[in-house]
Amino acid sequence: MLLLSVGPDLPWLMGYEAMPLERLTMLVVPQDDVACLVIPAFEVPRVVEHPDVFDIQGWGETDDPIARVVDKVGAAGTLAIGDHTWSRFTVALQDAMPGRTWKASGQVVGPLRANKDEAEIAALRRAAEGVDRIAAELQSGQIRLIGRTEADVSAELGARILEEGHAKVNFAIVASGENASSPHHHAGDRVIQANEVVLCDFGGTTAEPHGEPGYCSDITRCVYTGEPPTEFAEAYAVLQRSQAAATAAATVGTVLQDIDRVARSGLAEGDLDQWFLHRLGHGIGVEAHEDPYLVEGNTDLLEAGHVFSIEPGFYIADKWGARLEDIVVATDAGPVSLNKASRDLAVVEA
């Protein structure tokens, strides 16, 4: 039995996204029966109905939604709860149904979501094309950098993501100078100077017709605000080759951790592997990060229809850093990068 609430499983499965509020929305999915959506009564009009796929049971303001779910669950012994379900609901359900075995839905739904069909890949391509256009504006200098705060540039990237057909911004990292050595830097008040690196990592979730799930974009490009010093240019060239080699290695049937290793070997040529602080990549779909993960220790095999990031980087504390990230789809004919924006280090002048 599967119990799904807020988070990406629900829109992926039935095209409805639960409101992230304290009134419980939960889809109860039995193994051999029609599913039932338990939802606040006055939110029923939000749902595009599919009576063949699920029933709808609205609960009133003074009803107990936990009791509704318990009633639907019946005697099921093993319950897989949505990965992102708020723990307040999980704890309440556990209290109401002692003695059951609880799993996380990712164990059930994760592998299913990882294999994208053609329509999903098309949506991910449209998402990638949107952020590619923004990357090109960064690289051409159309989005100004020097003299602005990171937070200001981050806000502009966010606004551009929405203009490019996304419903929401998931992140817009802008890390300048020594801040580029922090992979998940929080864009702040630092004013971008001439002659430094600016790392921009941004993406969102596409807007789709009501009842259809959105898909995510995610791209990283670096811009140098002036002629880069030789040391940086050489390091970036190593990074670029490492990213290309890892992308080329992402062929169907490859062990996932081996792709991560290819990127690390590539960085080692410039003695940069010691500064590559994170895994190589993550799957992407209705969720910004999802299966499969390209990380040491993951011995699963790459499959056709997997869509994932390839994003090596180097981060040298108090000095600088860089990352180069594309979204790639594994096909039987080989890896295909959905992002097409130039991977060269862009140079913009003051």
Add this chain to the structure above:
Amino acid sequence: MLLLSVGPDLPWLMGYEAMPLERLTMLVVPQDDVACLVIPAFEVPRVVEHPDVFDIQGWGETDDPIARVVDKVGAAGTLAIGDHTWSRFTVALQDAMPGRTWKASGQVVGPLRANKDEAEIAALRRAAEGVDRIAAELQSGQIRLIGRTEADVSAELGARILEEGHAKVNFAIVASGENASSPHHHAGDRVIQANEVVLCDFGGTTAEPHGEPGYCSDITRCVYTGEPPTEFAEAYAVLQRSQAAATAAATVGTVLQDIDRVARSGLAEGDLDQWFLHRLGHGIGVEAHEDPYLVEGNTDLLEAGHVFSIEPGFYIADKWGARLEDIVVATDAGPVSLNKASRDLAVVEA
């Protein structure tokens, strides 16, 4: 022992918001010892450090963060897990620590968060002033309605919320004509016509300096795109009186459900109480909806420093609807509305 991850408890307590991603961030708060923030190693630079309040323990990409938390928890028998903590982490922690008693953090932190201090009330007032200005633009016709889709107006409200100093948009409901009978209507492709009601309910979370939590705004106003029919104008007048009466009733020491009842009695004067489909209000703070809830069955008492919505409405299926919502703070000198935008039914002409 308190275990906090994504969601509002963490920024409220320590000014740091966990990234809503698959890498675990968790603050472990023992009863009598310094807290410990378990966080991805490369996100440590995001944190504004307060060594007097919490230690930081970064975990590497191939480490197991669950094991880190288990180590910090030790033998504690009762664990309160953050209300919004992803259930995948809660299930993993439960598997790793069988035999403990699990609670939701709301039971511990909810009442603490409900009582706002002066700085919090000032932040909520600034948030309210921001959306008041947007409401005034709707009421003056400066934000055009007729001929646009609900989704288009919703996007403009979202953009204006960000311009008014919010870091994010929580919702921007635009419900026109018969759609106004759905309290949580999903703004869609319907084009707004002349001579109908447009219900707008919008709010976000304010941007504050890094290391400070943002606070939420939430307001509902209705605009009529032409001279309203007498039946609607009269119903709205009843609604407006009901909202005023409920606000006046929100004095310190009042039973919370009684304030809801005052609003319902007011609506009954126009025979509208049967169409009031939801509770009267919710607390608001770092979270859009939080304690205290003004709902039948809540016999807690209103306290000075409680900040909450007063939002009666009527929703007549396939016809129309209206809601009027302010954020109100309870003080020893009586209720004070933080929203000041006109509560009259605004009329805009084509």
